Every structure is written in structure tokens, then in C-alpha cells.
Amino acid sequence: MEAAAPKILILYASYGEGHVQAARAIMDSLQRIGSCEVQLLDLMAESHPWLNNLTKFVYMQSFKTIPQLYGWVYNITRGMQAKSAFGSVLHSFGMRQLALTLDKEKPDLVIHTFPQLALPVLRRKLGMKLPIANVVTDFDLHGRWLHPDIDRYYVATEDIQQEAAQRGIPIERIVATGIPIHASFYPMSMSVEEAAKPQHTIPQPISGTTTLLIMAGAYGVLSGMLDICQRLSQLPQLRLLIVCGRNQQLKAELDALYAGHPDIYTYGFVDYVPALMRASHVVITKPGGITLSESIASDLPILVFKPVPGQELNNALYLEQKGAALIARTTEELIQHCINLVSTPSLAAEMKQSIELLRKPHPADQIARDILHQLVDKTPSIWTN
Structure with a gap:
């Protein structure tokens, strides 16, 4: 039996x-x-x-x-x-x-x-x-x-x-x-059905353009999102994918500000984060353990903005020490990190090498x-x- x-x-x-x-x-x-x-x-x-x-x-x-x-x-x-x-x-x-x-x-x-x-x-x-x-x-x-x-x-x-x-x-x-x-x-683990799912409104890569994924967290609580997006939208050759989570007010405000903008895409709570990460070059995120692990699996250099003291700050400090993440404590510092990653390909390459050492x-x-x-x-x- x-x-x-x-x-x-x-x-x-x-x-x-x-x-x-x-x-x-x-x-x-x-x-x-x-x-x-x-x-x-x-x-x-x-x-x-x-x-x-x-x-x-x-x-x-x-x-x-x-x-x-x-x-x-x-x-x-x-x-x-x-x-x-x-x-x-x-x-x-x-x-x-x-x-x-x-x-x-x-x-x-x-x-x-x-x-x-x-x-x-x-x-x-x-x-x-x-x-x-x-x-x-x-x-x-x-x-x-x-x-x-x-x-x-x-x-x-x-x-x-x-x-x-x-x-x-x-x-x-x-x-x-x-x-x-x-x-x-892990794309090799995807079933035929998963691989065949439509990619929603995820844009295809454009040569010379850096795609930046902004993850506000499941409840859309990443600090200063409107200011961050406004500052980043002014940078050349940068496309923004903004995930607002369950924060419907944040999504509505961003939609009103950037309706029709060719390089800004907004999303609510989504179940296709893997596809968004595969379409991106850099991620800005809260440093929760799961999202950081997803970013590492997706080979994305990580920018952490104003990490909350406790496990999230400790997560961010650990990945920063390993060379896989950069911490920004002000909007100006975050924008500068973005500019550096876009303008200095060797910086992103070094972070990717560090990420590879962490990937399981x-x-x-x-x-x-x-x-x-x-x-x-x-x-x-x-x-x-």
C-alpha cells in the first residue's frame, strides 16, 4: 500500500x-x-x-x-x-x-x-x-x-x-x-500556463532607457512617494513603474498627475511582481525580507528609501554592507543614487556581482x-x- x-x-x-x-x-x-x-x-x-x-x-x-x-x-x-x-x-x-x-x-x-x-x-x-x-x-x-x-x-x-x-x-x-x-x-520553474499569461501593461525594454521599479509596499506606505515620483519624472532616459499596493488614494493621485505620460506606469496591488521585476533595471523599495529576496532573485540593484528602524533597517544595512543595496535617507540622496546608477554602468554591474553572491x-x-x-x-x- x-x-x-x-x-x-x-x-x-x-x-x-x-x-x-x-x-x-x-x-x-x-x-x-x-x-x-x-x-x-x-x-x-x-x-x-x-x-x-x-x-x-x-x-x-x-x-x-x-x-x-x-x-x-x-x-x-x-x-x-x-x-x-x-x-x-x-x-x-x-x-x-x-x-x-x-x-x-x-x-x-x-x-x-x-x-x-x-x-x-x-x-x-x-x-x-x-x-x-x-x-x-x-x-x-x-x-x-x-x-x-x-x-x-x-x-x-x-x-x-x-x-x-x-x-x-x-x-x-x-x-x-x-x-x-x-x-x-525563477522562469524555469514556471508552468506553461503561467508563462502564457498576458504581461498586462508592462512596457517592453527600450534601448538607452533605464526602467526603475518603485515598490511602495503592500499597503503603499513608502514615505514621500509623490515627491519621489515628481523628481524622478524630470530625469531623462528614465521610465518609472510604480506599484502603489492597496493605497488607492496614492494610485489615484499619481494617475491624475501622470495620465498620458509615456514613461510612467502606475499599478495597484498586483500578482505579477516577477514580470515587473524582469522588465526593470533598478528597484526602489521598502526593505522587507520578501521583497528584498524577490529583488535579489531578479538580479536588481536595490535602493532603499528611509528604512524604518527595526528589522527593515537591519535588513537594509546588511545588504548595503554586502554591496547589494544603497540606502537613501533623504529624497535628494535617493535621486543622486538613481542618477549615479543610470550614468555609471559599472556601479550597477558591481551591485549585480554582489547580488549574485547572495542569491540562493x-x-x-x-x-x-x-x-x-x-x-x-x-x-x-x-x-x-
């Missing part, structure tokens, strides 16, 4: 789009490679809906209005221990809902793409032998991700792998796969194969329980 396909539960949170995008990328790979049965669960939303809405609101507002305070809290807790009083409180949310889900679904393995780690304590309480994996979705390592009872870690880089080991995680449990993104960022092939597939290798092939297991 053929063995049943593994059943896997992926826990995420909807603070921004990154955690759910990572969860969906892993789900797609597990289903495609291993025919797994995969369930996604927004644990905080299901277990504490009122508190989830409140904390999401506070999270978004802190980015907009009190970023320095958010960054201070992030950095002062970056070295937290999972079993400290603070860590125990953070990881206690959702335990009852999670117990009900485990009893109903009986998964073979649980994956976190957000560091809400109620499961290790629950597993001990229930005496379960249930493997747990964490997928870290930034180029920075906050202590919330680290727990001695997590069986496997998938991280963005070898640097994070080494840092996690230095902070007490056995290095054999940590794999530098890269951050999981959708398979469509098919992170979601790597994660899926590693998990399936242990669960299905019955080789000596990485799982400690």
Missing part, C-alpha cells in the same frame, strides 16, 4: 504580507514536489481576533508615526531568550487554538513563518513527537525566532546561520536556504525537499523528537 502524503501545518501572521507570502511559497513547493496536504493558519487572527486587529493597527501606525520607538523596542529585545519571562509571554498567545487545530488536523510537521512559538511548550505539555521548523523571513535575526526546542531552522544567509549557532542553536539544525519566494521568480536557487523548493527528505525518505532524521 502506498504511504499517505505528509500532512503539514504552516503557521503565519498577517502583519504585512511577507509572512503569508513565505507560507504560500512553501505550501506551493510542498504540494508540487511532495504532493503534501498543507494547511495555512493565521494563529493570532484565529485565536485572538480582537487583539490581532489591535496589534496590527499599532504595528502599522508605529511604522508611520513613531518608527524610532518601534526600532528601539525591536533592538532592545533582539537578544531576548525564548524562556525568559518576556519570551514566555510572547510565545503563550494562541496555545488553546493551536491545541484544537493539532487535535483536529493531526499534522506530521509544523512550520512557522512568524515567530509566535506557542508550539514548543504545547508539545512538551502534550508529550507529542511533532517536528517543528522555523523559516526566518528577514536578513536579520531577532531572538523571537530562536527556541531550543525547534528542530530545524531555514535562514536567509550563512551569516545568519553562524549567528544562530553562536546564540546557542546547534549548527546542524540550521540551513541557509534563502528566504522562500514564489516559484514564478529556489529557496522554497530547497526547504520542501529538505523536509520531505526527512519525513518521507526515512533517512537518519534531523528531528530531535
